[in-house]
Amino acid sequence: MSSLLAILSEQYPGREDQASQLLSLLGEPTDPTPPFIFVYGPSATGKTSVIRSLFTHYDQSGQRYAYINGVECFTPRLLFERVLNAWAGHVPSLDNKFANYTRCENTVEFVNNVHDLLHDKQGQTHYIIIDQAERLRDRGPMLLTMLLRLSELTNASICTVLVSNVVWDKFRPRHGGALEPTLVFFSNYTKQQILSIIEKDCPKDEPPKFFLTFVDAIYEVFHRNCVDLDELRHLVTMLYPKFVQPVYEKQANRSEFTRLFKLCQPYFSAASERLYLREISTSEWQKYSTEVTTETAPEDVTQSIYQMAESGDGLDLPYYTKFLLIAAFLASYNPSRLDAQYFSRGKTQAKRRAKAVAQDATGGKDRQQLLGPKSFNIERMLAIFYSIIVEPVDSSVDVQIQIASLVTLRLLTKTSAGDRLDGIKCKCNVSLETIRTIAHSVRFEIDRYLYNFA
């Protein structure tokens, strides 16, 4: 037991407390265990890794625990059959025609099967570990309760371990039939712990101390916005090669930290956001970063990083479809009472518009831009469309088809019921930047028509 603890503490720095708590709860294979352990904590705090590693070491045969992913087992049947497979040591293969241990569709069958299976293995505790357990809440009210009370139902010694990043209070079923869990909390890592974890990522041929300094700097820069360990590791992996590049290209040596940071600056500022949001993916970044050397000017670096995030981003629509989308945007964000002012070609137009804008310039808080798109009638959109388009267009079936295809492309969202053909209502699902680019490409001054936009 203590050797297991030593292995875990070595593998997962900073998780000694949790590991020892869990181990003390499990005890020896025949010891009685709490029927329900609830492991929770924020994401990227090592819950899954620690639990998985703990159980692989704890039960070498692998027949006393079943590891289930809550997302993956999207039907109860998948979950039940996997648990039974694991406990029975059954592996589907060509020989048994890829069949599971047994067919098990509902809870009654499951309880019976478990009862039969564990009947002769009395004394040994069996475990069900469910990762991302919050998904189970949506799979019927009784499933969770049944899983928690499985040892009562089957008269066998069974312990259910739920792993989640949601607190127990959000789980507790309304009907009150669930047991209260034994809680194991995984806290956020401290700075020291994070550093010692990332230190393990250090490439073999790099001096660890040098690497650690870099990691320290990354942590200081990003920890206010991002406490997620995985994200930090991702950033380190992406940015470190750029950091040491000058060393390999003989532009600087390892003792000149300040100079190295200065050389790395453009990547920090321009790339971090885009890397972090995955607007640039790992492979795109790697492909690109091999092309750039230290000699490239910082402005060019910034420029090309922005370009990389935008490449292939152009939304290319047919000409009239662009206008349709613009009309939809206007219909979504402008109040319909002002349509006459904006789109009628009367004489009083200019005067009245100036007045309206002046009135509402201050009332900024509840403007539509901040509230999001409103739904509008298709007829209103079409009326705007025919008024903003320069040349006269026949109202042919093509326009209708285009509306339908905009809906399939999710640029418009239908808000009326799907089977209603009369008075269809839609929302425009396009951002202001996109619509500006589109309007620019057809030389339409959209800003003149937008009411109360900033």
Added chain:
Amino acid sequence: MDSFDSLTESTFILKPSKRPNAKSSITENGGYAPLLQGKEPVECMELRRQLFEDTWPPLEKQLVEIEAQVNHIGVSEVCEFVQSSYKQAADCEKGRPAQPFAEIAAAVAFAGVNTGDHGKLFYTLQGQLKEQSHHVALLESQYCGSLTSLHKGILEQMFASFYSEHDDATKQNSFNGSKSVPYDLNLLRLWWEDAVARDTANASRKMVVILQDFEGFQPIVVDDFIRIVAGYCNVIPLVLVLGLATSYECIHQSLTKASISMLNIERFNLQRSKQCIDTAIHDLFVRGNNLLSFGAEAYKSLLDQFLLYNFSIAGFIKKLKYAAMDFFYAQPLSILAQMLSTEDGVLTVNERSIKLNPDHIELIRMQKSVQRFLEQKADKTGLDLRKALCSDEYFQNIVLLEMMRQLVAYRHGYNLGIAAVLEIQKYAPESLQKPIRTLHYYGLGQQFQDCTHWKTLLAVVRRMKTSEMEPLLKAICGLVDSSAGVNWKQLEDGENIPDMLHSAAQLLDNPDNIAKVTTPTSAEPSKRVRTRTDMEERPFLLFDSNTSDAQLQALERCCEAIETMLKLCLRSYHDVPLNEVFYYRHSFLLDATFSAQPRAAVQTALGRSHYYINCNCCSEAPQVPSGDVHDSDDEDHRVLPTMHDTSIAYRLHQECGRLINLYDWHSAFSSVIERDSSRVPPSQAEIQARFMRSVEEMRFLGFIKSTQRKTDHVVRLTWGM
């Protein structure tokens, strides 16, 4: 038919009363009917049908090939990506830390908004990937509403791919006969491990899941699926291909941050419909010797549909096919097409299998372009106009052949002209470069001297330096030489064009010869810029001061040569004899067929119902001879009691304002009905019933709706027309 007098009962089931005739007139001859008021010989009709069957399939094949060729680039890029994914890339960069966690290899394929064509594109991609012996599952959103159906789709396709070489017994048994199989990725992992255990070569085969229309999928389903795959991606090589019609933003909108960070995305562009259309236009309309060309109007309609509405290649092909069908079906002179059917020559009369009818010849003579041609010929070459008009034999053997030759020569010349323009465009700034579809439009639509784009390009040529002019001229000379088929003599004043170009090129090589060739015309050669015209037309004089006079003159000669050539080659097709036949003109047919106008159709049906019903009572009335134009216009709007009830109600409501009083409407309605002197006036109850039904139909058609404000009023909804 009396039971169907409601206009809004749109679908009728008409059961055949008798057994249909074994051979109805419609299906006879593949639907072809003799033209020329039925006087056309049957052979000619057969010939037209034959010609269509000979012409269209190769054309369609060519189009499909073009599409495949253009798509090939993008598709093979994706294939390459799949092939190289999950490989431990040789670390080309030093000091890279190991990836902290495995990411799913994912390709985002931008396929453009023409969703109709995507099926074919992704099918090609699937085929290509399968050829490289990957396991592929191609999924469409409509069949993947939930995680269960998504998994089902993937596993069923993968199973077929994994165990295709196995005997049927395995196939049948492997699901243990159970009705519903618990599909999950674990099963897929087992299959893969099984395959690798059988043969280690299988380890290099990837599993590719293609989500054809990413936008259509429920975001939550894809999100969950990515989370699930993330658990497997270090065990099995599963590659995702996301087909995207709009933009990259869409991925960020629909997926959560957590699942995006599990993807290692590379972007690919499969969106090449414009490129495809350009190639198609170049190959078919400009370069091709195909029998059917499009006139400016029809071409515009074809292109507008594509550029303004849908970017759809399938739609483009459909329209093209319709035009081809219409040409051979409805144009009696389409039999002339067989004269053009050889590579570039024109068949003589003897080689033709079918002789033309006097009716045909008369029809040819009636074409405006033919009349013009004859007059010109008579003026210039002393063609015997009388003989041409009176003797069918002479016309057919000599004149027609001559005209066809001119037509062919024009086609070749036009092709050459466009090629030359493309060459010139290479030297023009990017903003002046136009795609071939636009160039062709200019070439068709306008006379050479009216088109500003040609002028701009000529201005570009005029501004060229010697160093630029030389390769350009060489390229153009090359084009002229290579297209030996061009019969310059057939083109008006075209005989000396090749010589002119060649001599200009020679002059450019050794400009000093110019003195020998031409006598110096300018009295003051030292003064360079002389007049305002010079400045405009030869701006190179201003900046290129170290060019010698001789060189400048040579340059000028080059410009002239190029201009003359373009002017000749890019004439409008309207000047060519027989253009009415061979340049398809029926753009209105294309529009009516492919862009229906539902609202206009309903309004015409109600407002001018005699067009549809084709009855005497209503259509006769407006044709009553009337004194002046004004009166007849009135007649058209007159409401007659013989009209259909709904039509009467529609016409009456057109005279109303926004709100319509139902009582007034009713009294107007009944007064119209009662005016019918030929019949016994119907009872008030009947009139009211008929009125109610008409109003209900109007409401159903969307012309009116009831209002809350005034209970006895309805609101009018449509205006105009």
